[in-house]
Amino acid sequence: MKLIGSLTSPFVRKVRIVMAEKKLDYQLVLEDVWSSDAILKMNPLGKVPCLVMEGQDSITGAVFDSRVIVEYVDTLSPVGKLIPERGRERTEVKTWEALADGVMDAAVLALLENKFAGRPPEQRCEAWVQRQLDKVSAACAAMNQGLGDKAWCWGNHFSLADISVGCALGYVDFRFPAIDWRGANPNLARHFEKLGARQSFIDTAPPAA
Known part of the structure; x- marks a missing residue:
C-alpha cells in the first residue's frame, strides 16, 4: 500500500x-x-x-x-482494534473522532485565511479566523469535560478516539503555538502528554518550523 x-x-x-x-x-x-x-x-x-x-x-x-x-x-489486522464494531460504543468513538476532526478543520481554515498565497492581505478576514479559533476553544473544552479523569477517551483502552484527539491538539500546537488550550483544560493537557510519549506519536510529529 x-x-x-x-x-x-x-x-x-x-x-x-x-x-x-x-x-x-x-x-x-x-x-x-x-x-x-x-x-x-x-x-x-x-x-x-x-x-x-x-x-x-x-x-x-x-x-x-x-x-x-x-x-x-482497522479491518486489515486484528492487532490493536481501534474502532468498536457496532452499537453505542462505536458511535462514541466516531463522535470523538468527529469532534477532533472539527478542530483540525477549523485550524486549517484559520491557517489558510492567514497564509494562503492566493489571497492578498486586504482580502483576509480576521473575524473569520477568530470564528474558527473559537470553534477550537469550544471543542477543547468539550473534550476536556468528556475526558474527565478517565485514562482514555473511550472505554478502558487506547482507541481511534485518542489518536484523533492527539492529532488535533498536536496540530493546534504546531500551527497556533500561542493558543494556551492547556491552561483551561487540565484533563486534556494530561492526556496529550501521555499520548505524546507513544512511539507512534513520536515518529509522526510534524517537522519543526
Whole structure:
C-alpha cells in the first residue's frame, strides 16, 4: 500500500498513527497539493491523505478521506482494534473522532485565511479566523469535560478516539503555538502528554518550523 500525504497534515498523521498502531507496512509518498496536481490522478478532490491499494495506479484503487481510510485500515489486522464494531460504543468513538476532526478543520481554515498565497492581505478576514479559533476553544473544552479523569477517551483502552484527539491538539500546537488550550483544560493537557510519549506519536510529529 502507498499512503499519499504530507508531513504537516493532521489528517495524514492520524492515518499514519493508525497504521503504526496496527503494525502495517506501507510506503509514504509525499505530495504538496498546493504546488502540484498529481494527487488528482488518485483523488479528484485534490486532498490528502489518499491510500492506494497495492498494484493500483488510478482512482478505482484509491481510498480517500481520513475517516474512511482508518475505518478500512482497522479491518486489515486484528492487532490493536481501534474502532468498536457496532452499537453505542462505536458511535462514541466516531463522535470523538468527529469532534477532533472539527478542530483540525477549523485550524486549517484559520491557517489558510492567514497564509494562503492566493489571497492578498486586504482580502483576509480576521473575524473569520477568530470564528474558527473559537470553534477550537469550544471543542477543547468539550473534550476536556468528556475526558474527565478517565485514562482514555473511550472505554478502558487506547482507541481511534485518542489518536484523533492527539492529532488535533498536536496540530493546534504546531500551527497556533500561542493558543494556551492547556491552561483551561487540565484533563486534556494530561492526556496529550501521555499520548505524546507513544512511539507512534513520536515518529509522526510534524517537522519543526
